[in-house]
Amino acid sequence: MNPIHFDNRYVNLGKTFYVKTSPSPVADPGLIKFNKDLAEMLGLSVTELDSNDAAALFSGNVIPDGAVPLAMAYAGHQFGHFNPQLGDGRAILLGEIISADGDSFSMQLKGSGRTFYSRDGDGRAALGPVLREYLVSEAMAKMGVPTTRALAAVTTGEPVARERLLPGGIITRIARSFIRIGTFEYYSARGDVQAVQKLADFVIEGNYPQAAEADNPYVALLQSIVDSQAVLIAKWMQLGFIHGVMNTDNMSVAGETIDYGPCAFMDAYDHDQVFSSIDRRGRYAYSNQASIGLWNLTRLAESLLPLLAENSDPAVEVAQDVLKTYVETYQNHWLAGTQTKLGLTASSDKEKQEGDKALIEDLFNIMAANNADFTLTFFHLSRLPAENDAPSSVCDSDCRNLFDEPAQFDEWATRWRKRLGQQVQSNEDRQAMMRAVNPVYIPRNHQIEAAIRAAEDDNDFSVFHDLHEVLQKPYRQQEGKDRYMQPPEAGEVVMQTFCGT
Ligand code: AMP
Numbered sequence: 001m002n003p004i005h006f007d008n009r010y011v012n013l014g015k016t017f018y019v020k021t022s023p024s025p026v027a028d029p030g031l032i033k034f035n036k037d038l039a040e041m042l043g044l045s046v047t048e049l050d051s052n053d054a055a056a057l058f059s060g061n062v063i064p065d066g067a068v069p070l071a072m073a074y075a076g077h078q079f080g081h082f083n084p085q086l087g088d089g090r091a092i093l094l095g096e097i098i099s100a101d102g103d104s105f106s107m108q109l110k111g112s113g114r115t116f117y118s119r120d121g122d123g124r125a126a127l128g129p130v131l132r133e134y135l136v137s138e139a140m141a142k143m144g145v146p147t148t149r150a151l152a153a154v155t156t157g158e159p160v161a162r163e164r165l166l167p168g169g170i171i172t173r174i175a176r177s178f179i180r181i182g183t184f185e186y187y188s189a190r191g192d193v194q195a196v197q198k199l200a201d202f203v204i205e206g207n208y209p210q211a212a213e214a215d216n217p218y219v220a221l222l223q224s225i226v227d228s229q230a231v232l233i234a235k236w237m238q239l240g241f242i243h244g245v246m247n248t249d250n251m252s253v254a255g256e257t258i259d260y261g262p263c264a265f266m267d268a269y270d271h272d273q274v275f276s277s278i279d280r281r282g283r284y285a286y287s288n289q290a291s292i293g294l295w296n297l298t299r300l301a302e303s304l305l306p307l308l309a310e311n312s313d314p315a316v317e318v319a320q321d322v323l324k325t326y327v328e329t330y331q332n333h334w335l336a337g338t339q340t341k342l343g344l345t346a347s348s349d350k351e352k353q354e355g356d357k358a359l360i361e362d363l364f365n366i367m368a369a370n371n372a373d374f375t376l377t378f379f380h381l382s383r384l385p386a387e388n389d390a391p392s393s394v395c396d397s398d399c400r401n402l403f404d405e406p407a408q409f410d411e412w413a414t415r416w417r418k419r420l421g422q423q424v425q426s427n428e429d430r431q432a433m434m435r436a437v438n439p440v441y442i443p444r445n446h447q448i449e450a451a452i453r454a455a456e457d458d459n460d461f462s463v464f465h466d467l468h469e470v471l472q473k474p475y476r477q478q479e480g481k482d483r484y485m486q487p488p489e490a491g492e493v494v495m496q497t498f499c500g501t
């Protein structure tokens, strides 16, 4: 039986784009988790595989017929510094699949052994980062954020050497594209305009076919990627998500969240929060994400310059015009999304928009000053009625108690209610609209850590499975699962997360 039908497009780009590499077999693969729903969406007939066969497949010990395993070339700006050669050092592309709906997806094993691009690395992944990526990427998908998906996770039965020996794991990822901004930079830095064009044509065909109709398809491609990044980062901000390493090699041209290394969701709201242990200067702090998005897109535009116009001056002008739209697109999405989080219906009236913006910013300011939990603040707000004559009343208590000084919430809530009074909408309708965008559960760092600890220390995956299950329905409160809503106790706070190596 051939469980996966590959339609290998990337390999046809030619040799400058990759190095063919097979996954290195592992000693004793064991299936942790297989994403049946995703497999069905992709039209894979792997659902009947028994767990041994699945473990063999998703560890790379068995290569499915039709796969042409390869490591992709890419470069990237890491913390602002250009590295002309990165590439898949611990990931291997198996090929593309056409889903049941006719969309193209790429399948990759991560942690599958050394490649041409491994440099000093071992090409392997520790189990912890594999579990983290599985949990967070699937939670993101269920929250409606564009993301790579997790198809399977396996243990390898082999240790990997990090600061100490850790159990190894492999994750099978699915993406609309694994091409990064850094992939374009790789060819641009080598002055290989032909390769840049080939890559651009490939991305247009696979991800932005409408761009092919434009006068200049490459300008339309740049515009599409700018738009998709602006929308993506606005979504991150609305959920309190911090990516952690927004290097250009970790930014997908398909506008999906990719490379879940030192990422985290914030608990208490803190505008300048940084989790990553390697981000000492806070380049990728929560508050910087939108502007870093533009910085990264500027690197993309530079790589595409020769395709944007015949001569360099007009090309720069075209690039600048496109990049200029980023801020407005981002701000529009951020404002509209945050209005919805607060149950405020959007309006085209500039004055009203400014009023809402101020109301929103004031809420974030008092959340920061009062250590209010990001997710719980919006969750509890989603349950409040618009009418309430007595601030600080019982019905407000869950929400106001999140604030060190509840009176600051009361004052803000009075203004919020006044604003709600200007729109005609029942409480039920407004609350439903708010609940649809304000998650009850997010993959909180201390919960992820607990799942990793149990798996690594005691070979117990039940904590992982239970957390994963809850995150399948992030917008619905589930009986007996209140502990997953809670921020960490003082002793449980995870201060830093580490790169997924
Ligand atoms: P990251 O910061 O995790 O996105 O990785 C940056 C670069 O380092 C990429 O080229 C990775 O393929 C490479 N890399 C990270 N970890 C390893 C590893 N354990 N072995 C080989 N290459 C790695």
Ligand code: MG
Pocket: 249, 250, 259
């Ligand atoms: Mg990466």
